[in-house]
Structures are given as C-alpha cells and as structure tokens.
Amino acid sequence: AVSRYLNGGSLSQEKRERIREAIEKTGYQPDAVAQMLRTGTTDHVGLIVPNISSDSVSRVTAGATRVLSEEGYLCLLANTDNDPEKELAYLGLFENRSVAGVILMATVLTPRHEEMLKNAPFPIVVAGQQFRQVPCVYHDDFGAAHDLTERVIAKGRRNIGYIGVIEQDVAAGLNRRRGVQAAMKDHGLDPSALVVVNSPFNVEGGRAAMAKLLEEMPQVDGVVCATDLIAFGAMEVLRQSGRRMPEDVSVTGIGDSWAGEYIAPHLTTAHFYYEQSGETAARLLLDIMAKKGAPGPIHQTMLGYTIVERDSI
Secondary structure (H helix, E strand, O other), X not given: OHHHHHOOOOOOHHHHHHHHHHHHHHOOOOOHHHHHHHXXXXXXXXXXXXXXXXXXXXXXXXXXXXXXXXOOXXXXXXXXXXXXXXXXXXXXXXXXXXXXXXXXXXXXXXXXXXXXXXXXXXXXXXXOOOOOOOOEEEEOHHHHHHHHHHHHHHOOOOOEEEEEOOOOOHHHHHHHHHHHHHHHHHOOOOHHHOEEEEOOOOHHHHHHHHHHHHHHOOOOOEEEEOOHHHHHHHHHHHHHOOOOOOOOOEEEOOOOOHHHHOOOOOOEEEEEOHHHHHHHHHHHHHHHHHOOOOOOOOOEEEEOEEEEOOOOO
C-alpha cells in the first residue's frame, strides 16, 4: 500500500490519509536510487552551463529551473568554466547517473559533441546555440549585432572596431562578427577593413582587447563588443586613454547586463530574453520526456531581441 501511495497507484482514501500522516510524523523519504532502479525513471534533470557567474547564464538557469521545479524535477547543475571537454565529461557523468534529460548551454560543437548528442540515452535540449538535428533554443545574434552597428554608423562613425570572442562559439563569436560586417556593407563601408580583436568573456579581457585595438587602430571612433562585460572593460581603457564617450567614441555591448544602467556613460546594448530562453528550453525538454522516445519533429526556436539605446553611442 505504501508503494502504491508513493508511486501514484490506486488506494482507498482512508489508507492514503493514514500513510500521509505516518510519512509526516516520521519524516520518511523514499530511496530515489531504489525507485529509479525499480521504475526505470528519475526526477533529476542535468543542466550544463559554461559559467554560472555570468549574468546571462544565471538568467537562463533561473528560467529553466523554475519551470522544471514546478513539474517536480530536481536540477543537477554542472559548471564547465567555458571548457568544451568538461561539457563532454558532464554528459558522460549524467549518462551514468541516468538523468531524465539534459539542458546543455553549449559553447562549441565538436565532432565528439555531435556523437554524444546523437547517441545519448536521454533527451537533450541545447540552449544558446543552433545545432543541426538537435532541439534547441537560441538568439538572433546576427540581427542584434547588425542593428547595434547600424546605430553606431548612424552617429557618423566610420572607423569601427570589433571586440569579439572565439569563433568556434558560433553564436557569440561568428554570428555577431558577421552581423557587424553585414551592417558595414549595407552602409557602404568595407567589411574586410573591420579590425577584430578577440577577448575572453570578462571585463579583464575587454580591457586587454581594447588596449590592443587602440594600438592597431588609433583612429577608432566606434567599438562594437560581443558582450556587455567586454564593453565595460573597453570603456575603462578608453577613459584612461582620454577618449570621451560618446563624443569621441561610440561603444555598444550585447546582453543587457544589469550593470549597464549604472556605469557612466550608460551602455547601449541588445536585450536578449535569457530567462524566457531557459523557460522555453525546459518546456521543450519536458515535452520530449513526456513522449518517452516517440519520434517527433525537432523543434528549433530563435528568440528575438530589443535594442536598449543609452548614452554610450
């Protein structure tokens, strides 16, 4: 009777009430591993993220865990520190732990990633990147970078530099750089003349990249940055060099970090709907898990963005 109560079986209301009272009195907790071995199911979902300290990653995580917890799932959080090898290691770990599914905030897609995504014994939804043949939720990185660059050009800027990230990260690296170059071409500027300096995903990287950009392009009057954190570091170096923003140089970021409203000048950026992307990825995973392996369409959802124009351009 207790087993039927815990696993949703048929039971009289009188017995249900007696078992409920006994559980509350004793504080009894069923053995999750034993339940999984008996039923072949688990209430755990893996969430693999590149950098939990990132504002965008924390917002995606908040959205995903909120939806999953509402449906009774517990999240096992794995932080990879932007290391693709750790992503693969955690996928292997979750396979051994028999999770119900995984949300992967991937950075790059290697042949080993493709193999593991294809052969995983549990459903996987990718957040933040568009991978072929994998359910995913991603952002319009190209469009956001294009629109921001157009606004910089509209301010009369012609000597544009770009501080990006590694292009193996297709979303934040390749697509955002291509968006900048497409906007330049649309406005009669030579996209091949774009000076590109790559940076890690942090303020310190933005500082170093901006210093290098000034060495290579002293006449720069517009700087588009792949992320807000990179932009914060770039702005600090520009101030130290005597450049005024926006009088001498226009600067933009991407991501709409909360700090952009408080630094001076306030940062112009693209707002991505990170919490919504986490919620959408979680609902997509729940839908796939509910189908228990039944074939169906591979859903790929691209979310829009909003340009937040502030003082920095």
